[in-house]
Amino acid sequence: MHADEKMTYETWPAAPEKATLEAKNKFLGFWLFLGGETVLFASLFATYLALKDKVPNSEHYLAKDLFDLPLVFMATMLLLTSSLTSVYAMYHMKNFDFKKMQLWLGITVLLGAGFLGLEIYEFNHYVHEYHHTFTSSAFGSAFYTLTGFHGAHVAFGLAWIITLMVRNSGRGLDLYNAPKFYVASLYWHFIDVVWVFIFTVVYLMGMVG
């Protein structure tokens, strides 16, 4: 099958994300990238664990004084739900339903934007109410590098999905863009995988000391 072939509901393959050679390469290359991302985030987690609550004097707030469970819970629910909505988008992609795929991707983007909004509010709150900044302590540096890197991934993922949606809005689905949507959804799930460990290791374990 060729990437530029005009597809119909009848000719749409069962696994459009791997139907062409380019798609297969993209799939393989992207998983290699995710393996690298795992190492990247693991090293940031390791740094955070080593520097948690390492502050120069007692005037600085520690993890258990800073974090707010309801806010983190809200953020977690938003991101977890956005992971499911992107599964719905890929479900419609496999059934060659471009409009429904776009709709679910749109919902995913809204939920992701909600998460990002909460995180910006949270950081702003820490900086202004607690003077917990990137340069205030080793703890601050490690915290903002880890959560900030994740937040940057969310922002990049949003920009990526929005770009794909806009760029292909007039084209409909074909074997050229289906792998692109699929890979973007893998990236989005991976962001959620990292967040599961962030809310557990940083926030929940931070609350119990």
Add this chain to the structure above:
Amino acid sequence: MANHQPTSGNPRVDIEYRRKKNKEEMKHQVTSFSLMIFLTLIAFFAVGYGYSHWFIAPFIILLAVIQVIFQLYYFMHMSHKGHEAPSLFLYSGVTVGAITVLAFSTIIWW
């Protein structure tokens, strides 16, 4: 296996079969989503109730690992055929990552 295509010779029948398979898979996805939400709730409640630190830390990490397995194998389709290379890449990353975390969290004991 959702991507399996029967060769009945009638493409219309094949498509109906595939659609049905996709729908079934989507149901499993919703089930795993519910389980993930449930695990998240347990983790937050466990911390909210304030059990001992020595119990909570390993417990919520275990919940996180289970949740991530759901995410990888269902949402990211690693349970499907043709994911041998992705598994190799991911588990290599996890191995290096685990050693890094182990090294950094033990080096601060001295």
